[in-house]
Structure formats: C-alpha cells, structure tokens
Amino acid sequence: MPAPLTITARRAMVAELLRQEPGISQRSIAARLGVSKDTIRRDVDAIEAAQRQAAPRPADAEPEPAPDAPQRAEDDAPPSTPDAPPVALDDAPPGADHLTVPLGDQLRAGLATLAEAGHSPEDAVRLAVAVLARAYEGAWKFGLYPRGAAPRVQVVKLHPYDPKGATP
Structure with missing residues (x-):
C-alpha cells in the first residue's frame, strides 16, 4: 500500500485537478486520491481561502534588498516543516559541488x-527544494x-x- 500523501501535496493535486477539469466533482477527486469526500471538501475550502487571501503585489513596488541572514550555530537543527523530512545543514561532503544562482529581485525579496x-539562504534553498520535490514525487506517484x-x-x-514548537 502506498504511503499517504502529505496534506500539502494532496492539496496541490486537488488544486491542479480543479484547474485541469473545472467541472470535476469532489467525489471524483476523492476517488482518484483515495480519500474521503469530506477530506476533499476541507481541501477545497482551504484552497479557496488561500486564493482569497493571496493579494497581488502592486507592479510598481520595488522589493527591499535582502538583509544579511542571521548567523546560525553549526549545531543548530535546520528549519523544517512538520510534513517534510528535516534537511541537514551539512549534507554535502567537503569538496562537493556547489550551486550558484544569480540574486534577482524576486529571489532577493x-x-x-x-x-x-531565522532561515539562512542556504537552509531556505535546501528546504524549498525538498518540499517541492516531495510535491512532484507525489503527483507522479499518484498518476x-x-x-x-x-x-x-x-x-x-x-x-x-x-x-512551544516554533523553531527560529
């Protein structure tokens, strides 16, 4: 039996199904994802609430430059989400390849x-890649x-x- 989807991955899949098939029923989505119709109803409600709260930025607003990220002690645990596996700060061996990305306005903001x-740029990139990769894997795994x-x-x-459970 496949592992259950994270809520984030499932809601991403629900949103995509609604986008691709505007008339699809919640019952049909539930059957495809192997969850209850009530779960899909809650997901749709949450998706709609998030869409209502998403306010577009004015086109003429200039993002502020990124401040220096706070320094983290090497023994601090990296930030993670409850649904995502922790991402180790030192997961690259010495001498490993490095990724260089130009800092455009959107990335800097x-x-x-x-x-x-409290996220360092390195931790933020690692976490973002891990979360997005899990969503992709779920979308592929469930067809x-x-x-x-x-x-x-x-x-x-x-x-x-x-x-009590917040991490910097």
Missing part, C-alpha cells in the same frame, strides 16, 4: 522574507502527472502557530 524567520512532467504547485499548507 523571498530570501529577505525567510531571513525574518496526476507523467513522471518527468513539472506539476503546477499552487497551495502550501500552513500549520497553526505554536510558540
């Missing part, structure tokens, strides 16, 4: 936002996209804030 929550095709991921599930 995104890193500045993540730095406010929503052919393997190798890039799924459109539109929704990310946020867990309620818990100051």
Whole structure:
C-alpha cells in the first residue's frame, strides 16, 4: 500500500485537478486520491481561502534588498516543516559541488522574507527544494502527472502557530 500523501501535496493535486477539469466533482477527486469526500471538501475550502487571501503585489513596488541572514550555530537543527523530512545543514561532503544562482529581485525579496524567520539562504534553498520535490514525487506517484512532467504547485499548507514548537 502506498504511503499517504502529505496534506500539502494532496492539496496541490486537488488544486491542479480543479484547474485541469473545472467541472470535476469532489467525489471524483476523492476517488482518484483515495480519500474521503469530506477530506476533499476541507481541501477545497482551504484552497479557496488561500486564493482569497493571496493579494497581488502592486507592479510598481520595488522589493527591499535582502538583509544579511542571521548567523546560525553549526549545531543548530535546520528549519523544517512538520510534513517534510528535516534537511541537514551539512549534507554535502567537503569538496562537493556547489550551486550558484544569480540574486534577482524576486529571489532577493523571498530570501529577505525567510531571513525574518531565522532561515539562512542556504537552509531556505535546501528546504524549498525538498518540499517541492516531495510535491512532484507525489503527483507522479499518484498518476496526476507523467513522471518527468513539472506539476503546477499552487497551495502550501500552513500549520497553526505554536510558540512551544516554533523553531527560529
């Protein structure tokens, strides 16, 4: 029996099915994903709420430059989401290849936002790649996209804030 989807991956798949097949019923989506109709109803409600809250940025607004990311102690655990496996800070062996990405305005603004929550640029990139890769793998595994095709991921599930379990 396949492992269950994460809520984030399932909602991304639900959103994509709704986009591809506008008249599809919640019962049909539930049957395809192997969950209850009530689960799909909650997912659709959450997707619609997220779409209502998404406010487009004014086109003329200039993003602020990214501040220097806070320094993290090497023994600190990297940030992770409850549904994603932790991403090790030192997962690359010494002398390993490195990725270099130009810092455009959009990436700089995104890193500045993540730095406010205590993520270093390296941790933010590792976490983003891990989360997106899990969504792709779920879409391929459950046959929503052919393997190798890039799924459109539109929704990310946020867990309620818990100051006791919060990590910087």
